[in-house]
Amino acid sequence: MxxxxxxxxxxxxxxxxxxxxxxxxxxxxxxxxxxxxxxxxxxxxxxxxxxxxxxxxxxxxxxxxxxxxxxxxxxxxxxxxxxxxxxxxxxxxxxxxxxxxxxxxxxxxxxxxxxxxxxxxxxxxxxxxxxxxxxxxxxxxxxxxxxxxxxxxxxxxxxxxxxxxxxxxxxxxxHRYCVRHLHNNFKGKYGGRSLKDKLWACARASNIEAFQVAMTNIKEENEGAWKWLTEVPFHHWTRSHFKTESRCDLLxxxxxxxxxxxxxxxxxxxxxxxxxxxxxxxxxxxxxxxxxMVSWEDKKFTPKIYKIIEKNKKLSGSCYSTYAGYDEFEVTTFTGSKYAVHLGNRTCGCMRWDLCGIPCQHVISCLNRMGYSVEDYVDKVYTTANYKxxxxxxxxxxxxxxxWEKSGLVMKPPTVERQPGRPKKRRRPEMPDLVEKEIEGVKTLSKKTQLTVR
Ligand SMILES: [Zn+2]
Known part of the structure; x- marks a missing residue:
């Protein structure tokens, strides 16, 4: 080498x-x-x-x-x-x-x-x-x-x-903060599965109302944890406060x-x-x-996006849409929640379509009602042509x-700096071979060696 x-x-x-x-x-x-x-x-x-x-x-x-x-x-x-x-x-x-x-x-x-x-x-x-x-x-x-x-x-x-x-x-x-990293800091003070799930619910909430409900749940369980989270500005870590230009809801x-x-x-x-x-x-x-790419080149969108669209299509079966005229719709889910959808502006009250550019189940129910193709409403960034x-x-x-062309110039290696990080584990020194100690003229063995000898 x-x-x-x-x-x-x-x-x-x-x-x-x-x-x-x-x-x-x-x-x-x-x-x-x-x-x-x-x-x-x-x-x-x-x-x-x-x-x-x-x-x-x-x-x-x-x-x-x-x-x-x-x-x-x-x-x-x-x-x-x-x-x-x-x-x-x-x-x-x-x-x-x-x-x-x-x-x-x-x-x-x-x-x-x-x-x-x-x-x-x-x-x-x-x-x-x-x-x-x-x-x-x-x-x-x-x-x-x-x-x-x-x-x-x-x-x-x-x-x-x-x-x-x-x-x-x-x-x-x-500037988004990685939520896994945020949770690692959080769990140092506020551990436990329940608080972890609640923190993730806050991060995943795509609209402000859902985020506030998730935060209230944390406050009810542990006020200290809630206070800790309110000190981290929300636009850094929860989908409900993210900007929509980047077409990405990654946490x-x-x-x-x-x-x-x-x-x-x-x-x-x-x-x-x-x-x-x-x-x-x-x-x-x-x-x-x-x-x-050869295996899916003829498809309009990339494989992962197709999976998300198919999942949302299935979920759209539990939504009922009412047409209000022009591009406006009102969608009611089986749990009774309501969302306002605007097809022209590509927005849904749940904010998921705005965030990542893939129609959510509420939007798909409107598109089905009108007989429009779902594929026409997916953001261009996910197309196979764009991927290519x-x-x-x-x-x-x-x-x-x-x-290579030789310049003949000199580059010296840097001086090694000690890196900040986790201190090395202290290991027990290995047992010495039969070490003989001579103390005051008396020949003795170390304690461990004595045991071995016995
Ligand atoms: Zn929606």
Whole structure:
């Protein structure tokens, strides 16, 4: 492995060449390397004063030499696919790297038309903190024309630093908190199955009335838990307060978790091998998705969406709709609840159609009454044509590092920082071999050894 990929230090040295090769093979990609400010190799300072000036001013240059700090990669095939066929919804997360140089991998993962993950960008950074998130999000904003975040939604695990970065750089964007993560914090104080179910009922409530009922249920059981939840702004964690532009009702940061799981083996490798394993995985993935599509290519919508539509069609049997004229309907369910539906504006009182763009059972009962096709009222983001666009891009194959253009420049590995996290478990030292102790001239054995001897 060492002969094939080089030592961990050599892998850092090859990063400038890797960047050049990636950009050459994958047009429209963004590959940026950030180096430690002010630290340059002796070789370099002697050779070039001008570049030293640029390095000190923290400018990222092609051909700059220094100590590795961060690397951001957004491949052209994924950038293109995301812009054409995905919603304006991005999950952000970071995970630890397990090689000797540690560090963390930040990732941005979108959602395709079949509600599956669509990785768009990743970066190796020294640690997950305010400065590194700011650096990562700045490139993301630039690559995907996010601006101030108007019409965009982000979901994360409330990481330190990221909260401030989203507030500061994307003030117009919606920032959702992963409810599983929220519950993990919540259960530290208020545990138990009953409170957990009630918290999830609050998060899943798609309209404000249902949310208020769910919150009252919590208050009746435990006022402290209710107070804890009211302190987390509602627009971060409950569907009833979400914006509807992103056409997504997701409460969990599952996309990032899936991506991190897929690259688990890569995270144990040296930096270059890891980046190559991730690129190869993404390259394979695009083609696997295209292969899978062959079996349902002639259908109008993606498989998962068909299942949801079929489920809602069955449920619509228990709804009765009354036509009020133009596009207006009143739908009564068998439990006696009533919902106002407007077909033109694509809204239903339950808010589920507004949130995700798939007609709920109330809307389907109106469509059936009028003899309209349900498929005409499903959001375009879920169409097979749109899905095809998302996976139309390609990540181009690369030659081995022996065929890369050599810059001859030096990149030193970073100094290893101790990562914040869970302290290591203290293990009992292993039982010593027959250790003999000589105390005051008397030959004695340690207590354990004495027992063994006996
Ligand atoms: Zn509805």
């Amino acid at each position: 060492r002969i094939m990929n080089g030592t961990l230090e050599e892998q850092f040295q090859k990063l400038w060449d890797y960047r050049t090769e990636l950009l050459k093979r994958n047009p429209n990609s963004t590959v940026e390397i950030d180096i430690e400010p002010g630290i340059v190799s002796n070789y370099f300072t002697l050779k070039c004063f001008m570049c030293t000036f640029f390095l000190n001013s923290r400018s990222v240059l092609v051909g700059a030499v220094g100590v590795f700090r961060r690397m951001y990669i957004c491949l052209g095939g994924l950038k293109h696919g995301f812009k054409l066929g995905c919603r304006k919804f991005i999950g952000l997360d970071g995970c630890h790297l397990k090689s000797a140089y540690k560090g963390q991998l930040l990732c941005a993962v979108g959602l395709d038309g079949n509600n599956c993950m669509f990785p768009i960008a990743y970066a190796v950074v020294e640690a997950e903190k305010l400065d590194s998130w700011r650096w990562f999000v700045a490139y993301l904003v630039q690559d995907f024309d996010i601006g101030l975040g108007d019409g965009w939604s982000f979901i994360s695990d409330r990481q330190k630093g990221l909260l401030n970065v989203v507030q500061e750089m994307l003030p117009m964007a919606e 969990l940061n599952n996309m990032c978790e899936s991506f991190n799981r897929c690259i688990l083996g890569a995270r144990e490798q040296g930096v270059l091998l890891m980046l190559e394993m991730i690129r190869e995985y993404l390259m394979r993935r695009l083609q696997t998705k295209r292969d899978e 666009k998302a996976y139309s891009g390609i990540i181009y194959p690369m030659n081995g590092h022996n065929l």
